[in-house]
Amino acid sequence: MAWDSPLTALEQVVTACADLEQVHADAADDALRLDRVVVGMPLELQTRTTDSGEVTLETSPPRQALPTSVMPALHRIRLVVEVDR
Amino acid sequence: MTIQDTSAPDLGTTGGAAVARPMATVDERNRAWNLKSFMDSLIVELDRAQDVLAVKGLTRPVTYTVKDVDVDLRCFPMYDGRQVRFMTAQPGQEGSSGLRFSLGSISAGTIRDSAPPPPEADDIRIDTLEDLGEEAKEALASVGVRNGRDLKRIADRGVDLRTATGDKSPDYSDLAALITKATRKRLTPRVETAQLSVDDKRLVLHVDGQNLAVLTAQGYPYALLDGQPREVRTAERERLTLDATGFRPRSGPSRLSVALDPFTVITMELTR
Numbered sequence: 001m002a003w004d005s006p007l008t009a010l011e012q013v014v015t016a017c018a019d020l021e022q023v024h025a026d027a028a029d030d031a032l033r034l035d036r037v038v039v040g041m042p043l044e045l046q047t048r049t050t051d052s053g054e055v056t057l058e059t060s061p062p063r064q065a066l067p068t069s070v071m072p073a074l075h076r077i078r079l080v081v082e083v084d085r
Numbered sequence: 086m087t088i089q090d091t092s093a094p095d096l097g098t099t100g101g102a103a104v105a106r107p108m109a110t111v112d113e114r115n116r117a118w119n120l121k122s123f124m125d126s127l128i129v130e131l132d133r134a135q136d137v138l139a140v141k142g143l144t145r146p147v148t149y150t151v152k153d154v155d156v157d158l159r160c161f162p163m164y165d166g167r168q169v170r171f172m173t174a175q176p177g178q179e180g181s182s183g184l185r186f187s188l189g190s191i192s193a194g195t196i197r198d199s200a201p202p203p204p205e206a207d208d209i210r211i212d213t214l215e216d217l218g219e220e221a222k223e224a225l226a227s228v229g230v231r232n233g234r235d236l237k238r239i240a241d242r243g244v245d246l247r248t249a250t251g252d253k254s255p256d257y258s259d260l261a262a263l264i265t266k267a268t269r270k271r272l273t274p275r276v277e278t279a280q281l282s283v284d285d286k287r288l289v290l291h292v293d294g295q296n297l298a299v300l301t302a303q304g305y306p307y308a309l310l311d312g313q314p315r316e317v318r319t320a321e322r323e324r325l326t327l328d329a330t331g332f333r334p335r336s337g338p339s340r341l342s343v344a345l346d347p348f349t350v351i352t353m354e355l356t357r
Contacts, residue, residue: 010127014134019141020149033147045158047123047173049116055126073174073181076157084142084150 007046007058018081037081042074117163117170127156127186158184167223208232209267216263217255224253233264262347265300269348272296279341279355281329289318290329292343297325300346307344317343 017039046058062074131154142148159174159181174181210232212222228249230236239246240257247256254260276294283289290310298306298320308315308327316328325343332339338354345351 009133010130011133011137014131014151014154015137018134018138018149018151021141021145021147034149037149043156045173046115047118048114049118049122053119053122055118055122057126057130070177072176073159073178075159076155078153078155078157079151080153081149082152084138084148 005058006063007044007060010045010057010059013043013059013061013077014079017079020081033083035083038078039081040076040078043077044072045075115173115175117172119168119170123171124186128188131188152190154186154188156186156188158186160184207268207271208234209264209271211236214263214267216266217260221250221254224250233268236260236264265302265346266348268300269346272299274299274345274349274351276351276353279353281332281334284318284326288329288332290315290327290332290341292325292327292341293323295323298322298345302346305344305346309340309342311339311341 020034020037042062044060044062048056048058050056062072064072131151135151138148138150158171160171161174161178161181162184163170163172171184211217211225211230214222225231225236225246228239228246230239230246236257246254246260255263274294274296276292276297278294279290279292281288282291299322306317306320306325308317308325310327310329310332317325318328319326327341327343334355334357336357338356340352340354342350342352
């Protein structure tokens with residue numbers, strides 16, 4: 001990924017969505033807890049294809065809320081996050 | 086995975102505000118990709134995320150993991166007559182199709198039961214065969230033949246490979262010969278010593294080294310000692326044992342030639 005890219009690796013977006021530990025930080029032992037979270041969101045995504053055919057993915061949550069003359073192509077991602085038993 | 090042939094992507098715009106017609110921006114670095122490359126990259130990214138979550142989970146009472154992932158990708162499929170490739174939609178581009186990837190959790194046991202075994206270190210991959218054309222390689226890949234083991238599995242089931250590939254692939258024996266040749270290229274023979282010995286009251290010649298007999302082919306190895314055919318009594322990877330009955334070392338060098346397989350002949354001079 002280019003050093004000046006405004007996008008980030010898909011790994012970081014997924015990790016951020018699935019890292020739910022902070023929800024339980026102050027919960028008592030017998031409190032209800034999240035068992036399953038479904039995250040669905042639009043996603044900016046660029047593919048870079050090397051000469052050897054390898055593909056790298058660069059992503060970001062949507063960076064603009066207002067319509068402009070050139071809108072980003074918004075893809076979608078849906079993650080099902082569950083307690084790791 | 087599904088491909089939806091739809092029109093413009095959902096840009097998330099609402100309301101009645103006048104919006105100028107988008108102008109497409111062209112990114113020179115945005116190039117077409119094939120499905121396997123994209124999936125490889127997507128899976129690597131998700132695996133990394135799972136690894137990070139697993140590490141974080143080491144110090145936490147409750148941890149979460151990603152069970153399922155759906156990705157709806159806006160892209161333009163292209164077909165060049167041989168394969169389908171995709172170009173990711175760029176800002177302002179209209180008319181893209183939706184490509185949906187649905188990745189679910191799968192256990193290691195299920196993978197073992199349903200997936201072909203991973204290639205081993207000594208497997209010869211079909212796409213690395215220098216003497217095989219691209220069309221034949223693609224035809225073989227399209228019927229699931231990617232390495233020597235796949236080829237053997239198909240051959241054992243009696244599949245007519247030429248028919249299955251629309252006459253684009255050579256037959257089994259020609260392919261097997263190419264794989265044998267490629268195998269030999271990796272396993273170069275090396276002779277370290279040759280010495281006379283007596284085995285079961287018969288004079289024998291031991292030739293020791295590495296990668297000597299690594300392939301099985303009818304009629305091989307075949308040995309000539311000073312021009313005379315000699316029976317190969319045993320042939321192993323690190324030792325050949327030739328019958329040397331009646332052989333007498335001369336003052337000058339003796340010449341030993343051994344065809345180890347159809348592609349490999351070693352010749353050496355033996356001196357006292």
